Amino acid sequence: MTDLLDILSNPAFWVAVLRIATPLILGTLGVLLCERAGVLNLGIEGIMVAGAFTGWLAVYAGAPLWVGVGVAALTGMVFGLLHAFLTVGLALSQHVSGLGITLLATALSYFGYRVSFPKVNTPPTITPFAPMDWLPVPILNAQTALTLFALLLVPAVGWVLYRTPLGLALRMVGENPQAAESQGVSVAATRTSAIVAGSALMGMAGSFLTLSAFNAFFFNMVNGRGWICVALVVFASWRPGKALLGALLFAFFDALQLRLQQSGDAVLPYQLYLMLPYLLSILALVLVARKASYPQALMKPYRKGER
Amino acid sequence: MRLERRHETSRAALVLAPIGAVAFTMVVSALLVLWAGAPVGRTYALLLQGGFGSVFAWSETLTRAIPLILTGLAATVAFKARLFNIGAEGQLFAGALAAVAVGGMHGGTGFELSPWVLFPLMMLAAAVAGALLLLGPALMKNKLGVDEVVTTLLINFIVLLGVSALLDGPMKDPTAMGWPQSVSLQSDLELGKLIAQTRVHTGLLWAVSLAVIVWAIFKYTVLGFDIRAVGANARAAAFAGVPVTRTVVMVALLSGALAGLAGAIEVAGRTSYVTLDMSPGYGYTGIVIAMLAGLHPLGVIAAGVFVAGVLVGADTMSRAVGVPTYIADVIVAASLIAVLVATLLTQYRVRMTK
Numbered sequence: 001m002t003d004l005l006d007i008l009s010n011p012a013f014w015v016a017v018l019r020i021a022t023p024l025i026l027g028t029l030g031v032l033l034c035e036r037a038g039v040l041n042l043g044i045e046g047i048m049v050a051g052a053f054t055g056w057l058a059v060y061a062g063a064p065l066w067v068g069v070g071v072a073a074l075t076g077m078v079f080g081l082l083h084a085f086l087t088v089g090l091a092l093s094q095h096v097s098g099l100g101i102t103l104l105a106t107a108l109s110y111f112g113y114r115v116s117f118p119k120v121n122t123p124p125t126i127t128p129f130a131p132m133d134w135l136p137v138p139i140l141n142a143q144t145a146l147t148l149f150a151l152l153l154v155p156a157v158g159w160v161l162y163r164t165p166l167g168l169a170l171r172m173v174g175e176n177p178q179a180a181e182s183q184g185v186s187v188a189a190t191r192t193s194a195i196v197a198g199s200a201l202m203g204m205a206g207s208f209l210t211l212s213a214f215n216a217f218f219f220n221m222v223n224g225r226g227w228i229c230v231a232l233v234v235f236a237s238w239r240p241g242k243a244l245l246g247a248l249l250f251a252f253f254d255a256l257q258l259r260l261q262q263s264g265d266a267v268l269p270y271q272l273y274l275m276l277p278y279l280l281s282i283l284a285l286v287l288v289a290r291k292a293s294y295p296q297a298l299m300k301p302y303r304k305g306e307r
Numbered sequence: 308m309r310l311e312r313r314h315e316t317s318r319a320a321l322v323l324a325p326i327g328a329v330a331f332t333m334v335v336s337a338l339l340v341l342w343a344g345a346p347v348g349r350t351y352a353l354l355l356q357g358g359f360g361s362v363f364a365w366s367e368t369l370t371r372a373i374p375l376i377l378t379g380l381a382a383t384v385a386f387k388a389r390l391f392n393i394g395a396e397g398q399l400f401a402g403a404l405a406a407v408a409v410g411g412m413h414g415g416t417g418f419e420l421s422p423w424v425l426f427p428l429m430m431l432a433a434a435v436a437g438a439l440l441l442l443g444p445a446l447m448k449n450k451l452g453v454d455e456v457v458t459t460l461l462i463n464f465i466v467l468l469g470v471s472a473l474l475d476g477p478m479k480d481p482t483a484m485g486w487p488q489s490v491s492l493q494s495d496l497e498l499g500k501l502i503a504q505t506r507v508h509t510g511l512l513w514a515v516s517l518a519v520i521v522w523a524i525f526k527y528t529v530l531g532f533d534i535r536a537v538g539a540n541a542r543a544a545a546f547a548g549v550p551v552t553r554t555v556v557m558v559a560l561l562s563g564a565l566a567g568l569a570g571a572i573e574v575a576g577r578t579s580y581v582t583l584d585m586s587p588g589y590g591y592t593g594i595v596i597a598m599l600a601g602l603h604p605l606g607v608i609a610a611g612v613f614v615a616g617v618l619v620g621a622d623t624m625s626r627a628v629g630v631p632t633y634i635a636d637v638i639v640a641a642s643l644i645a646v647l648v649a650t651l652l653t654q655y656r657v658r659m660t661k
Contacts, residue, residue: 093647096598114633115339272472281457281461285457289453
């Protein structure tokens with residue numbers, strides 16, 4: 001018990017929570033945008049891998065860090081455009097298209113990495129984002145600017161969704177595309193924009209791993225974070241504020257299991273602690289499922305003139 | 308852009324669509340070969356040769372195809388009923404672990420059973436382990452509306468960590484020099500070789516027979532009819548008197564069992580023990596194979612052999628010209644997307660508006 005108090009009273013723990021939460025916040029907002037427009041995007045896991053890789057590669061090649069983040073966002077947009085073409089343009093299964101994109105983006109990234117660094121055993125490193133130690137706010141000043149960006153993005157996405165005509169159109173195509181179309185909103189264009197924007201955030205979520213949390217690209221470094229974002233969106237009932245809360249809660253347990261694992265007197269095999277995040281995600285899905293208010297048109301393809 | 312349904316689709320188009328899509332993928336993937344600085348023609352020739360160019364190549368390809376056909380069948384059964392089982396990877400490991408628990412852990416505890424009893428028990432345990440793993444997500448989907456894609460995906464991570472814990476602890480082989488590796492199966496439970504001097508084992512017969520059985524279930528049984536009805540439109544099926552929940556449960560059990568058997572057959576035919584790297588993502592590749600086959604159980608055999616050949620050929624090719632083996636994964640994933648589009652074009656025509 002004292003152990004737990006020790007952990008919780010240590011600022012380093014809360015620094016870790018916020019750091020672990022950052023890619024989840026970005027990724028969850030990305031999924032949220034897509035789903036609010038009525039499209040599931042299971043490409044997230046692969047898009048995060050691709051963003052982590054291309055962002056890092058750009059910086060390794062000499063680009064400034066923020067350009068690296070931009071490259072990662074652009075990578076996400078390209079895959080988002082492909083997903084939009086398949087699911088909005090051709091009305092193919094959103095599940096299968098997303099999984100296909102995850103497989104493709106992951107394979108392309110690994111291929112690109114191996115072509116760029118054929119005989120390298122230790123991954124080459126870059127100088128990642130520095131902490132914002134000039135900031136007079138504790139805990140936050142141990143984070144990098146990308147975390148601040150993610151935190152500021154939450155109200156920004158909320159504002160766009162609930163306070164702008166664009167957000168209204170986006171929510172409308174996710175709830176009732178027929179009605180949106182009759183109001184002169186283009187379902188295809190709105191959904192495509194939402195997927196592309198959401199996928200850009202997914203790419204940036206990946207780049208946080210290589211440009212801020214670590215300083216190199218590793219295989220399997222995304223390790224299911226994308227799927228957890230998909231679960232978090234359900235947990236958050238498709239609301240940006242709750243998405244932030246969910247990501248923080250999740251990161252809290254993840255950081256806690258890390259500490260418990262390291263505290264030495266762990267009685268259980270370390271793998272059981274590592275399972276916690278995945279078990280929590282499933283638990284969250286089950287608990288929230290009953291009252292979950294899915295966007296009504298989620299996963300329903302829309303074809304003009306068809307009912 | 309809008310889609311118009313075609314009035315009829317020719318049988319030839321249905322068969323040619325996936326072939327054309329894969330050919331298209333190979334052409335586009337040539338850009339990656341050029342990026343890697345290798346000659347395109349020679350690279351592809353080596354890839355085909357490595358996968359299909361000799362008796363040895365065929366034996367390796369068929370060996371690799373065995374788990375792929377089984378996970379492909381698992382995906383086919385589930386996807387037909389629109390149960391998106393992405394958990395075949397975890398189910399495969401659960402099956403492998405169950406097989407070793409029955410066929411390798413009992414020695415010394417007093418009960419000695421004839422392999423004639425033990426072998427069916429081992430396969431049954433693997434099938435049950437895989438089936439139970441999918442039952443939860445299927446019921447959660449059916450009763451609570453929890454998306455099964457996310458739950459089955461997350462369960463994969465949980466199972467792999469569980470396997471890792473067991474291989475470090477209770478199931479660790481004490482003679483494995485510290486490697487996280489399970490105890491081995493009793494040697495009399497291992498599957499025989501199909502071709503002497505190669506690695507192809509009789510698991511291939513299992514895989515092919517199961518494909519035929521699944522095909523027969525779809526074609527000739529009430530369950531098969533119910534599965535297709537639920538997959539086409541669950542609400543209409545329920546209205547027409549199809550027992551939806553029971554069908555979903557049966558689909559989950561069947562799909563999970565097939566993936567579980569993939570693990571057991573891999574252990575009994577190839578590795579004889581469980582390690583964490585015994586599957587390089589067979590569960591996920593199975594999804595691609597099911598889609599390439601157009602969810603046709605017999606097509607799964609062909610698609611499984613094709614994908615296995617690409618994966619095996621890439622290894623040989625990579626050693627010769629240095630193009631990373633990941634190109635095989637790119638080709639497989641891109642083929643999936645291309646086949647989806649090609650199949651759609653056999654059913655719809657795209658008309659540009661404005």
